[in-house]
Amino acid sequence: MKTLIKNAHVISPGVDLRKANVVIERGRIKAVTSEPVAGPFGTVVDAKGKYVVPGFIDVHLHGACGYDVCDEDRPEAIEKIAEAKLAEGCTTFLPTTLTVANKTLVAAAKHLAAYQKNQRFAKAPGLHLEGPFINPSCCGAQNPAFVRKPDIKEVLKIAKIAPVLQVSYAPEMKGGAEFAAACIKNGIVPSCGHTGATLAQLMPAYKNGLRHMTHFCNQMTKLHHREIGMVGAGFLIDDLDTEVICDRIHLCDDMLRLVFTKRPLAHVQMITDSLRCSHLPDGYAFEMGGLKVMLKGGEARLVEGGNLAGSTLWMNKGLKNIHEVTGLPLKDIIRVTSWNQAIGLGLGKKLGKVEKGYIADLAVLDPKTFDVSAVFLDGELRTRE
Ligand SMILES: [Zn+2]
Numbered sequence: 001m002k003t004l005i006k007n008a009h010v011i012s013p014g015v016d017l018r019k020a021n022v023v024i025e026r027g028r029i030k031a032v033t034s035e036p037v038a039g040p041f042g043t044v045v046d047a048k049g050k051y052v053v054p055g056f057i058d059v060h061l062h063g064a065c066g067y068d069v070c071d072e073d074r075p076e077a078i079e080k081i082a083e084a085k086l087a088e089g090c091t092t093f094l095p096t097t098l099t100v101a102n103k104t105l106v107a108a109a110k111h112l113a114a115y116q117k118n119q120r121f122a123k124a125p126g127l128h129l130e131g132p133f134i135n136p137s138c139c140g141a142q143n144p145a146f147v148r149k150p151d152i153k154e155v156l157k158i159a160k161i162a163p164v165l166q167v168s169y170a171p172e173m174k175g176g177a178e179f180a181a182a183c184i185k186n187g188i189v190p191s192c193g194h195t196g197a198t199l200a201q202l203m204p205a206y207k208n209g210l211r212h213m214t215h216f217c218n219q220m221t222k223l224h225h226r227e228i229g230m231v232g233a234g235f236l237i238d239d240l241d242t243e244v245i246c247d248r249i250h251l252c253d254d255m256l257r258l259v260f261t262k263r264p265l266a267h268v269q270m271i272t273d274s275l276r277c278s279h280l281p282d283g284y285a286f287e288m289g290g291l292k293v294m295l296k297g298g299e300a301r302l303v304e305g306g307n308l309a310g311s312t313l314w315m316n317k318g319l320k321n322i323h324e325v326t327g328l329p330l331k332d333i334i335r336v337t338s339w340n341q342a343i344g345l346g347l348g349k350k351l352g353k354v355e356k357g358y359i360a361d362l363a364v365l366d367p368k369t370f371d372v373s374a375v376f377l378d379g380e381l382r383t384r385e
Contacts, residue, residue, distance in 0.1 A: 001040070001041070001042025001043070002023055002024065002025045002030065002039070002040070002041050002042060003023070003024040003025070003041060003042060003043040003044075003045070003360075003376075003379060003381070004021060004022070004023055004024075004037065004039070004041040004043070004044045004045070005021070005022040005024070005045045005047050005052060005362075005364075005376075006021050006044060006045070006046055006047065007019060007020075007046055007047050007048055007049055008020045008021070008022050008047040008049075008050070008051075008052040008364075009047070009049055009050060009051050009052065009367065010022065010032055010051075010052050010053075010354050011051050011052070011053045011330045011331055011334050011354070012032075012053070012054060012331070012334060012353045012354035012355060013331065013334055013335040013339050013352070013353055014331055015032075015331055015354065015355075016329065016330065016331040017032065017034060018034075018049070019034055019049075020032055020033065020034050020052070021033055021034070021035070021036070021037045022052060022354065022362070023037050023041075024360040024376065024379040025379070026379070027359060027360055027378040027379040027380075028357060028358065028359060028360055028379065029354065029355060029356055029357065029358050029359075029360050030356065031356055032354055032355060032356060043381060045364075045374060045381060047364055047374075049367070050364050050365060050366055050367060050373060051330070051364065051365040051366075051367055051370075052354060052362055052363075052364055052365075053089070053319075053334055053337075053338075053354065053362065053363050053365060054334065054337075054338040054339065054351070054352050054353055054354055054358075054361065054362065054363075055089060055090065055091025055092065055338065055361030055362055055363050055375065055376070055377070056088065056089050056090040056091065056092075056315035056316070056319075056337045056338055056363060057090070057091070057092045057093065057337070057338045057341035057342055057345075057351065057352065058085065058090050058092075058093040058094070058271055058272050058274075058315055058341075059093070059094045059096075059128055059165075059166060059243070059269060059271060059341050059344070059345070060094065060096050060128055060130070060166075060168075060214070060215070060243055060271035060272070060273050061081070061085070061093060061094075061095070061096055061271070061272045061273060061274045061278075062095075062096050062097075062098060062130075062273070062274065062275050062276070062288075062310060063077070063081055063274065063275050063276035063277075063278065064080070064081045064084035064085065064274055064276065064278040064279045065080055065081070065083075065084045065276070065278070065279045065280065066080075066276050066277075066280060066284075066286075067080040067081050067276055068098075068275070068276040068288070069081065069095040069096060069097055069098075069108050069111075069112075069127075070097050070098050070100050070104050070105075070107075070108055070289070072103070072104050072107040072108075075110075075111045075114060077111060078095050078108075078111050078112055078114075078115040078124060079115050079120065079121065081093075081095065082115065082119070082120070082121035082122040082123075082124060083120075083121040083122075084278070084279050085121065085122040085315075086121040086122045086375055086377065086382060086383065087279075087372065087375075087383065088314040088315045088316050088317075088372060089315060089316045089363030089364075089365065089372040089375055090122050090315045090363075091122055091123060091361035091362075091363070091375065091377050092122060092123045092124075092125065092341075092342075092351065092361065093122050093123075093124055094124065094125070094126060094127060094128040094165055094166060095108065095112055095124050095127055095128070096127070096128040096129075096130050096273075097127060097128070097129050097130060097131075098130060098131060098142055098143070098288065098289040099130070099131030099132040099134060099139070099142035099143055099144075099146045099147055099194075099289060100131075100132065100143070100146050100289050101146055102154060105129065105132075105154075105158055106157075106158060106161065108127065109127060109158045109159075109161035109162040109164075110161055110162070112124060112126075112127055112161075112162040113161055113162040116162065121377075121382075122377070123361075123377075125163060125165060125345070126162065126163030126164055126165035126166075127158070127162060127163065127164045127165065127166075128164075128165060128166040128167075128168070129155065129158070129164055129166070129167045129168065130142070130168040130193065130194075130214065131146070131147065131168065131169070131194065132146050132147055132148050133147075133148060133149060133150040133151065133167070133169035133170065133173060133179070134147055134168070134169060134170045134193065134194035134195070135147075135170035135172065135173065135194055135195050135196045135197075137196055138170065138194045138195055138196050138219045138220065139194060139219075140194060140218065140219040140307055140308070140309075141288060141289075141291060141293065141302055141307050141308065141309035141310060142194060142289060143289040143290045143291055145290070146289065149173055149174055149175060150169055150173055150174075150175045150176055150178075150179035152179055152182040152183070152186075155167055155183070155186075155188065156186065159186065159188070164188055165187075165188060165189060165345060166188065166189040166190075166191055166212070167183055167188055167189075167190055167191065168191045168192070168193035168194065168214035169190065169191070169192070169193065169194075169195075170192065170193070170194055170195040170196065170197065171190075171192045171195060171197055171201065171202055171204070171205035171210060172195060172196060172197040172198075172201040172202075176201075176204070176205050177204035177205045177207070177208050178208070179205075180205040180206075180208040180209055180210040181208040181209060184208070184209040187346075189211075189212050189344060189345070190205065190209070190210045190212065191210070191212035191213060191214045191243075192205065192210060192212070192213055192214065192220070192230065193213065193214025193215065193219065193220065194214070194219045194220070195219070195220050195221065195230055196220075196221055197220075197221060197229075197230055198221065198227055198229060199227070199228055199229065199230075199232060199233050199236070202230065202233055206237070206240075211239055211240055211241055212240065212241045212242075212243070212344065213230065213233075213234055213240050213241065213242045213243060214243055215243050215244070215245050215250065215271065215273055216231070216234050216242035216243055216244050216251075216259065217231055217234075217244075217250075217251055217255060217259075218245065218250050218251075218308070223235070234263065235258075235262060235263065238263070238264050238267060239267055240267060241267050241268075241269055241340065241344055242259065242263060242267060242268055242269065243269050243270075243271045243273075244256070244259055244268055244269070244270055244271065244336075245270075245271055245272065245273045245311055245313065245318075246270050246313065246318040246319075246321045246322050246325075247272075247311045247312070247313040247317075247318065247321065248321055248325065249298070249299055249308065249311065250273070250308060250311060253325045256321075256322065256325045256326065257325060257326055260322065260325075260326040260328060260333065261326065261328075265332060265333065265335060265336060265340075266335065266340065267340070268336045268340065269336060269340045269341050269344065270315070270318050270319070270322065270336045270337050272311055272313040272314065272315060272318060273310045273311050273313070274310060274311050274312060274313055274314075275288065275293065275300050275309060275310040275311065275312065276288075277293070277295040277300050277312055278311070278312040278313070278314070279312075279314075280295065280312075281295075282295055282296060282297065282298065283295065283296070285303075288309055288310075291303075291304070291309075292304065293309045295312065298312060300312060315337060316363065316365060316370045316371065316372050317370065318337070319333070319334070319337050319365075319370060320369075320370035322336070323370075335352070338351070338352040338353075339351075339352030339353055340352075359378060359379075360376050360378065360379035361376065361377060361378065362375070362376040363375050363376075
């Protein structure tokens with residue numbers, strides 16, 4: 001039976017269509033039109049003029065609701081996180097691990113494999129390994145005790161348990177360029193992150209196909225006028241897909257404006273990098289990779305040293321932030337919350353747009369608050385006011 005979303009304000013890459021009808025059949029979008037549509041419909045949802053956007057895709061997040069992807073002894077962690085993500089309007093995500101021991105990564109892969117058998121909430125097609133192959137001097141909130149050199153064999157062993165779709169690592173480390181090539185050969189996105197590389201040190205990995213930057217500006221070499229570093233590389237090289245944490249804490253508003261006005265929007269991906277304290281109130285304290293973190297004033301920082309440890313951001317709020325800070329039209333910026341990520345994962349022809357033929361993963365947002373009032377997952381209505 002078909003589903004109709006009527007009176008929708010459809011926002012999709014290049015599209016801003018009011019009073020639209022969105023027809024869904026067998027999990028796919030059948031039509032997006034301002035013309036009348038013929039029934040019968042099993043389900044009719046009146047969007048009441050709210051935004052209907054592509055379900056968000058978050059390629060970088062560690063946890064929510066007190067759960068972390070790396071919780072070895074809590075196999076339910078990924079499902080709990082997936083449930084929280086769905087409430088943000090996020091329909092696909094990559095559970096992201098920390099720089100931890102191999103046995104912890106193996107446990108995370110097993111938990112993901114178990115969740116993949118019956119994905120009840122947001123879909124999790126594979127892991128994003130953030131580390132452990134990072135530069136020990138750019139750890140941020142990652143634990144230096146677990147840092148090791150790039151090792152594709154370790155990655156492939158984990159990938160036998162559950163798919164690994166992205167690895168964030170420091171390309172300047174020994175074997176960094178070869179590691180990028182090996183990742184690509186195995187269908188994994190290599191991403192430079194937690195890196196002290198110069199532009200010259202990045203280039204061998206870039207030549208081998210690396211096109212992704214983990215949380216652009218955070219934990220990477222800054223721009224200097226005689227060595228432009230990784231931040232400079234992000235502005236110089238258009239086709240690097242730069243992850244951006246849009247919580248207005250990790251990057252100030254002026255840097256967000258720089259990124260969104262000077263970089264091609266086709267190569268920007270909003271991420272949350274959210275931690276287990278996401279969806280929880282202020283004052284929550286926890287351990288992350290063996291380091292103590294405290295949530296205070298909406299900021300999650302290491303108790304010792306005060307480094308930012310990640311965010312509490314939700315995808316829908318990140319989109320609101322970008323819209324407010326940059327003033328750019330939603331039809332232009334909407335690609336940074338879904339479609340760009342889908343393209344990066346090789347899914348750009350079926351995910352990330354509100355368009356005929358695309359999978360009906362959709363979020364309905366209040367135009368003022370961007371609060372999520374409904375989510376469609378594979379065409380099925382999942383949450384409602
Ligand atoms: Zn992270």
